[in-house]
Amino acid sequence: MTAVLLIEDDDRIRLSLSMALEDEGYTAYTSATAEEGLADYRRRPADTVLVDLMLPGMDGFECIRQLRRETEVPIIVISARDDTHDIVAALEAGADDYVVKPVAVKELAARLRALRRRARVAAAAATAPVDTAPVATVLTFGDLQVSPDAGEVRLNGDPVKVTRTEFRLLCELAAHPGLVLSRQQLLQRVWGYEFGDERVVDVHVGRLRHKIEVDNREPRHLVTVRGLGYKLQP
Known part of the structure; x- marks a missing residue:
């Protein structure tokens, strides 16, 4: 139990x-x-x-x-x-x-x-066994690189330290480049919730921007689409 x-x-x-x-x-x-x-x-x-x-x-x-x-x-x-x-x-x-x-x-x-x-x-x-060494997928967005298999985020080649939830959020957006995902969709896909406080998404997006944007007030990668949600700019 x-x-x-x-x-x-x-x-x-x-x-x-x-x-x-x-x-x-x-x-x-x-x-x-x-x-x-x-x-x-x-x-x-x-x-x-x-x-x-x-x-x-x-x-x-x-x-x-x-x-x-x-x-x-x-x-x-x-x-x-x-x-x-x-x-x-x-x-x-x-x-x-x-x-x-x-x-x-x-x-x-x-x-x-x-x-x-x-x-x-x-x-x-x-803990899953690995029979052969897989080729890590790298998703590139200009100077930002996301490696879902390797669990890495890099900006200008330098590693970026993110939390597990931030990484899951970034991977979800990176898997749909240029596609707007609503806050509710992100709650469902990243947090696994059918409902919840959407500000949790906003807070994590804000934290990610501080880490992956040169100027988080004018983001180039993680973009807000007013009234709809967020997207990762290809």
């Missing part, structure tokens, strides 16, 4: 959400503070961690950073703070997703399943 650790200081939310997750088939562990949550995770690692941002003592941002130093476990933020700056800060800290309270349990369960699927696919790819 999949185990979820919920770090939430509000007693009512902690109890109701843990019971709802149990009803969805998860084993739910709970902690009231970040310090307790970190200790609980080290003692009994969960498959996914849910973290509130407004915690007493150590806040959720630092809790995420500390978890990321130790593990690649999927992390979902659950917070009443819906400002884009908070979403950006949480994702920068290392969170994989962000859900705004009040939480719809069915939606949260769908996101948990999607995160686990992504983790299983990544683990399977990393």
